[in-house]
Amino acid sequence: MTPFMSVIMLGGLACGMGLILLMPAIFEWLRPKDAQPIAIDNTWSRNDTVFAQNFRRLAGSWWGISAHVNSPHVGISAGQIVDTPVLAQNLTTGPDVWLKKEVWTRENLILGSNNQARALLSDGFADLGSGCAVERWVHAEQSVSLGQDTVVNARVTSCEHIHLERGCQTQLLYAPTIEWSGQSLPIPIDVPSHVRRWFRRRKISEAGRSWDVPRFGTLDETVFVNGDLILDNEADVDFSLVVRGNLYIRKGALIAGNLKAHGDLVVENSAVIGSLTCKGRLVVGAGSSIQGCLMGGSLVWLGDGVIIGRPDFLQAVSGQCVILTGKGVVHGRIHAVTKLIEVQR
Amino acid sequence: MTLELIVLLVKGYLIFTVVVLVIYVVRHYTLTLARVFLPSREAYQDWACMATPTVTVLVPMHNEERVCLGVLQSLERSSFDKTKLQVIPVNDRSTDRTAKIIDSFAKYHAWCQPFHRKEGKGGKPAAMKDAMPLVTGEVVILFDADYLPGVGLLDSLVAPFMDPEIGLVMGRVVPHNGSRNLLTRLLEIERSGGYQTNQQARWRLGLVPQFGGTVGGIRRSALETAGGWDDGMLAEDTDLTYRLLALGWKVAYINRAECYEEVVETWIDRRKQLRRWAMGHMQACMRHLWILLRNPDLGRWEKIDGVLLLVVYFVPPLTFIAWFASAFLLMVRPDLFPPAIGVMLGVIVFFSIGNFGTFYEISVALALDGLGKRQRLLPFIGGTYVASLFLVSEALLRLIWNRIRGKSHIVWDKTPRYRR
Numbered sequence: 001m002t003p004f005m006s007v008i009m010l011g012g013l014a015c016g017m018g019l020i021l022l023m024p025a026i027f028e029w030l031r032p033k034d035a036q037p038i039a040i041d042n043t044w045s046r047n048d049t050v051f052a053q054n055f056r057r058l059a060g061s062w063w064g065i066s067a068h069v070n071s072p073h074v075g076i077s078a079g080q081i082v083d084t085p086v087l088a089q090n091l092t093t094g095p096d097v098w099l100k101k102e103v104w105t106r107e108n109l110i111l112g113s114n115n116q117a118r119a120l121l122s123d124g125f126a127d128l129g130s131g132c133a134v135e136r137w138v139h140a141e142q143s144v145s146l147g148q149d150t151v152v153n154a155r156v157t158s159c160e161h162i163h164l165e166r167g168c169q170t171q172l173l174y175a176p177t178i179e180w181s182g183q184s185l186p187i188p189i190d191v192p193s194h195v196r197r198w199f200r201r202r203k204i205s206e207a208g209r210s211w212d213v214p215r216f217g218t219l220d221e222t223v224f225v226n227g228d229l230i231l232d233n234e235a236d237v238d239f240s241l242v243v244r245g246n247l248y249i250r251k252g253a254l255i256a257g258n259l260k261a262h263g264d265l266v267v268e269n270s271a272v273i274g275s276l277t278c279k280g281r282l283v284v285g286a287g288s289s290i291q292g293c294l295m296g297g298s299l300v301w302l303g304d305g306v307i308i309g310r311p312d313f314l315q316a317v318s319g320q321c322v323i324l325t326g327k328g329v330v331h332g333r334i335h336a337v338t339k340l341i342e343v344q345r
Numbered sequence: 346m347t348l349e350l351i352v353l354l355v356k357g358y359l360i361f362t363v364v365v366l367v368i369y370v371v372r373h374y375t376l377t378l379a380r381v382f383l384p385s386r387e388a389y390q391d392w393a394c395m396a397t398p399t400v401t402v403l404v405p406m407h408n409e410e411r412v413c414l415g416v417l418q419s420l421e422r423s424s425f426d427k428t429k430l431q432v433i434p435v436n437d438r439s440t441d442r443t444a445k446i447i448d449s450f451a452k453y454h455a456w457c458q459p460f461h462r463k464e465g466k467g468g469k470p471a472a473m474k475d476a477m478p479l480v481t482g483e484v485v486i487l488f489d490a491d492y493l494p495g496v497g498l499l500d501s502l503v504a505p506f507m508d509p510e511i512g513l514v515m516g517r518v519v520p521h522n523g524s525r526n527l528l529t530r531l532l533e534i535e536r537s538g539g540y541q542t543n544q545q546a547r548w549r550l551g552l553v554p555q556f557g558g559t560v561g562g563i564r565r566s567a568l569e570t571a572g573g574w575d576d577g578m579l580a581e582d583t584d585l586t587y588r589l590l591a592l593g594w595k596v597a598y599i600n601r602a603e604c605y606e607e608v609v610e611t612w613i614d615r616r617k618q619l620r621r622w623a624m625g626h627m628q629a630c631m632r633h634l635w636i637l638l639r640n641p642d643l644g645r646w647e648k649i650d651g652v653l654l655l656v657v658y659f660v661p662p663l664t665f666i667a668w669f670a671s672a673f674l675l676m677v678r679p680d681l682f683p684p685a686i687g688v689m690l691g692v693i694v695f696f697s698i699g700n701f702g703t704f705y706e707i708s709v710a711l712a713l714d715g716l717g718k719r720q721r722l723l724p725f726i727g728g729t730y731v732a733s734l735f736l737v738s739e740a741l742l743r744l745i746w747n748r749i750r751g752k753s754h755i756v757w758d759k760t761p762r763y764r765r
Contacts, residue, residue, distance in 0.1 A: 024721040034718030035524035038537075040495050040603040222509050222566070224593050224642075240509035242593075258509040275507040277387070293392045293507055309395075316391040335391050338384065 048174035048333060049157045052121050052139035059104055059121075063087050078112070095129070109140070113147065126158075130165070144175070164324070168343045173334040176311045182344035184304040184326035187285045189266050191230070191248045228263070231255070240274065247278070258292065265296075282319060284308075286326065295319065302328050352678055355670045362667040369660060372653055373702030376546035377709050383549045390601060392504035393497065399429045400503055401482030401565075405472045407437040409490035410446060411762045412607070416492055417450050417457060425499035427456050431481050434490075436461045437472035469558070471576035486562040491607040491762055493521065494560075501602035502562045512567035512594025513586060515544065516560035516602030522763065525610050531729055532608040532615075534719050538707035541714055545600045552650035553590065554598035558582025559606075567594050580625025583655075587633035590651065593642045610763045616736055617758040623740035626658040661737040703730070 028034070047053070062085065076082060078094035085101040092110045093099070099117040103109065109122040113129035119136040120126055126140035130147035137154045138144055144158040149167035156162055158175040166182040228245035231237065233252050240257040241247070247261035253270035258277070265278035268285040275292040276282060282296030286303040293316045294300060294308065300319030302308070304326020309315030314332035322336045325344040334341050402420060406413050413434065420432055434447040436459060444461055451457040460476045473487075484506050488494060498516065505511045517540040523533030548554045556563075558581060568574075571588040578584040586596060609615045637643070637651050674681060682688070704723050711719050 022724050025724045028718065028721035029527050029530070029725070032524060032530070034716055035530065037521045037523055037533075037605065038519050038603070038714055038716065040519060040605065242510045258507055260508055260510050275392070275509075277508045277510075293395055295387055295389075295391070295508075297387075314395055316395050318388050318391040332395060333391060335388065337388050 048155065048172065049139055051119070051137045051155065052157065055102060055104070055119060055121055059085070059087070059102070090124075146170075164343045166343050167345045169340050171336050171340060173330075173341060174332070176314065176331055178330045178332075178334060179327070180324045180343045181327050182325050184286070185344060187266065187268070187283050187303060188301060189264060189281060189283050191250070191266055191268065192228075193230075246280070291315070293317070296322075299323065301325070302330070304328065306330075308332070348677065352674065352681075355674050356681070358670055359667055359674070362663050362670075365660060365663060368653070369657075370702045372650075373706050376543055376550075377702075377706045379550050380542045380546040380713075381709060383546070386549055386551075387505075387508070387597075389505040389508070389597065389599060390501060392507055393500040394424070395504075397426055397429055397500075398483040398503065398506060399431070399481065400425065400484045400486055400499060400562075401431040401433060401480045402486045402488060402499070403433050403435060403473055403476060403480070404488050404490055405435045405437055405469045405476075406439060406443050406447070406490045407467075407472070407759055408439045408441045408443060409762065410439075410442040411764045412491045413443050413446050414450065415764070416488055416490055416494070417447065417454075419493045419495070420457075420488075420499075421454065422496055423494065423499050424496050425503070429482075430456045430499070432457045433476055433479055434459045435472045435476045437469075438462055438464065438467070466576050468576060468579075470574040470578055470581035473581075474574040474576050477573060480565060483565055484562050485565050485568065487559050488604070489559045489606065491760075491764070492559060493605040495604065498560075498602055498604055501599055502560070505597040505599065506562065506564055508597070510593075510595050511597045512564050512589040512592075513556040513596040514562040514602075515554055515556050515596060515598045516604055517541070517544070517600050518557065518560055518606050519603050520608040521605035522607050522610065525763070527725065528612060528615060529608050529610055530719075530722055531725055534707055534711060534722060535726065535729070536608070537710040537714055537716070537719075538703065541600065541710035542706045544598045547650060548598035548600075550650075551644070551647070553586070553647055553654060554596045555654060556582050556586040556596055558585075560602065560604040563589075564594070567592070578625060578628060579621055580629050583626055583629040584632065587629060587637060587651070587655070590643065590647075591633070591636050591640055607763060609760060614761055618760055619733060619736050620740045620743070621758050623658045623737045624744050626655075627741060627744050630655045630659070658737055659741070661734040662741045665734055665738045 073090045074086065074088040076093040076097050079096045081098045081100065083100040086099065086103040088105050090107045091103060091105045093112050093115055095112040095114050097112065097115045099115065102119045102121070103117060104121045106123050108124035109120060109126040111117065111128045111132055114131040115129065117134045120134060120138045122140040124140065125142040126138055127145045128138070128147055128150050130149055132147065132150040134152040137156070138152050139157045141159050143161040143163065144156055145163045146156065146165060146168045148165040152170040155172035155174070156170050160176060162173055162175040162178045164180040222240040222242060225241065225243045226245070229243045230248045231250060231253050233250045235253040237255045237257060241259050243261045245261065246263035247259060247265045249255065249267045249270050251269040255270065255272040255274060258274040259265065259272065261278040263278065264280040264283070265276055266283045266285070267276065267288050269287040271289045273291045275294070276290060277295045279297035281299045281301065282294060283301045284290060284303060284306050287305045289307045291309065291313065296319035298320050300317055300322045302324050306328040308317055309331035311331050316333040316335065317330055318335040318337060320336065320338050322334055322341040323344060324341065404416055417432070417434065434457065436444045436447060447459045451459050458479065460479055462472055462475055465471055465475060484503055486499060486502055502514050502516055505514045518536055520529065520533045520536060523529050544554045563585070567589055571585070571592055574581055575584055609618055634652065634655055637648060637655065640648070643651065704726065707723060707726065708720050711717060
């Protein structure tokens with residue numbers, strides 16, 4: 001065999017092998033099996049009642065949309081295990097009942113203590129006793145009340161009002177008004193009296209300010225600060241702040257602007273009209289009022305008497321873990337991204 | 346002596362090229378692994394619908410009669426509060442029915458306020474620059490005319506601006522005409538890799554996601570502080586990303602803020618598009634590289650990622666020249682090359698690790714999108730890579746040629762529309 005023939009044969013072999021490798025690609029090109037555009041849904045992440053809505057649709061197919069409910073009031077006595085879905089006008093259970101499938105009440109739902117359930121939907125109010133455990137979600141058109149130490153694994157939503165007793169845990173809460181009653185505790189971070197600040201460059205002089213904020217590089221209404229920053233008592237800020245360190249806001253401050261800290265952000269009994277964002281812990285001390293969204297990088301801690309948002313101006317609180325202490329109110333949504341929302345025992 | 350010097354230089358060049366390629370391979374793997382294993386960052390989606398500043402949507406249109414009504418109708422269906430919304434279709438010297446269509450739409454929608462640009466410099470940045478005096482919103486959102494924003498998209502794009510550090514927000518682009526032919530299918534999977542893996546990983550790692558100039562938003566005050574649009578730039582999006590980074594702002598990438606677009610359907614149009622992107626990117630690189638390196642507000646990794654993003658279009662010409670350099674070296678100094686077994690090992694290592702960085706990135710994206718069967722098309726991506734190697738190298742030559750001739754203005758090739 002001449003060298004030329006050898007080269008031709010080797011080349012042919014290589015091309016053949018290459019063609020074999022390309023076969024799946026060629027088939028997919030000529031006879032596409034997966035060519036539809038990617039489905040887009042921009043609304044899923046904001047639809048807090050999506051589970052309840054889907055269940056309503058599903059249950060409609062089980063029972064018929066306008067299912068006639070024969071029993072106006074269903075009572076389940078203590079210790080029973082119910083392993084079928086329940087559709088009732090009203091439902092009341094005794095203690096230690098296990099509802100293995102979904103429950104839908106056309107009016108009100110009252111669960112006794114230490115009940116277990118899969119998912120609960122109520123067209124009226126839903127009242128869960130202490131120590132209940134819900135595997136998935138709870139939704140009520142009116143109010144939802146969770147007794148002490150009740151755990152709902154996924155989410156609790158209501159079109160009106162949610163009340164949580166101490167020890168309650170869940171991952172997402174959504175209602176125009178969310179209230180809790182937990183143990184009142186002092187803030188978990190010590191606010192230092194002095195902080196380190198440094199500047200790489202200073203662009204704007206500080207004349208005429210009643211508070212001592214080191215400023216550099218202002219960008220319209222946003223001020224960027226390097227290092228930690230304390231806004232002293234009675235500070236009055238009317239622009240947004242980005243602090244590349246920890247940010248401490250002392251009592252009585254009034255902030256009209258969005259705040260961000262690369263470290264921890266602590267607000268002691270102050271009013272903020274704007275959002276709070278930080279990469280570390282976000283601590284909102286007792287008596288603070290925030291008219292904006294909150295986002296903490298790790299822990300979000302809300303103290304006694306905190307008010308977030310308004311019923312007509314819903315806001316969101318999110319963090320890896322959210323701790324609710326004392327008595328407070330959030331109008332909108334509370335979301336623990338990876339761990340839990342817990343009312344302090 | 347001269348030959349030895351040339352050989353030394355060529356060797357140095359080849360070593361440099363290998364180092365650059367290895368860095369990009371490491372980058373691809375790092376981003377792919379970060380996308381899969383790192384948890385998601387700030388949940389700005391939680392803020393959607395709750396934080397609503399006033400918004401102006403700019404839609405530049407140049408002879409867009411085929412598609413302009415689609416984008417306006419999509420915006421009409423948006424769930425965003427219309428009392429806080431201003432939409433400005435920027436009719437940029439259109440000679441077709443674009444003006445008529447947007448005017449008749451605006452007649453029935455108070456939030457739609459068309460801007461007709463009769464003359465001036467061509468190109469998207471020039472059109473947007475002229476439209477800026479009409480903008481009233483605190484946030485400016487951009488869409489190209491062929492885009493079809495979904496119901497909740499504006500809310501998703503606007504929400505991150507409540508974080509005072511965010512100057513730019515980028516959403517995800519999804520082709521809706523991907524099934525048209527082989528090119529569109531390849532572009533579709535390339536987009537998946539670029540957004541689902543690359544952009545999302547850079548966001549998760551706290552690096553520099555790129556603002557793409559469409560399906561994205563800009564804080565108006567930041568834009569104004571940065572000096573507004575530069576109509577001399579071909580890649581105004583990259584230019585803006587780096588100008589705002591230099592001023593301390595950050596770019597947020599929202600993977601769930603997805604929007605349909607139309608990808609180019611012919612290879613000729615693809616060639617023009619890629620050439621424009623490459624030239625624009627190189628132009629931005631020359632302007633911003635040094636500023637980026639000296640920026641004290643950026644972290645080390647942000648700088649590294651910023652540089653790698655900025656110089657990415659120089660890699661194909663670098664590789665292209667390296668081929669010739671290797672051939673030259675093989676001819677003049679064959680003794681420098683390793684024995685055949687060494688070459689084979691090198692080729693095997695390269696094809697099993699180096700060359701597949703991009704493919705892994707795309708594969709992961711397709712898997713995350715639930716489109717596993719599309720991975721069969723991946724071998725064809727190798728072909729487009731070779732084609733882009735030539736096209737990007739050509740773009741660099743054109744850019745150099747323009748500079749030599751002192752021609753600062755670069756012609757803007759408009760992307761054609763195909764909607765039936």
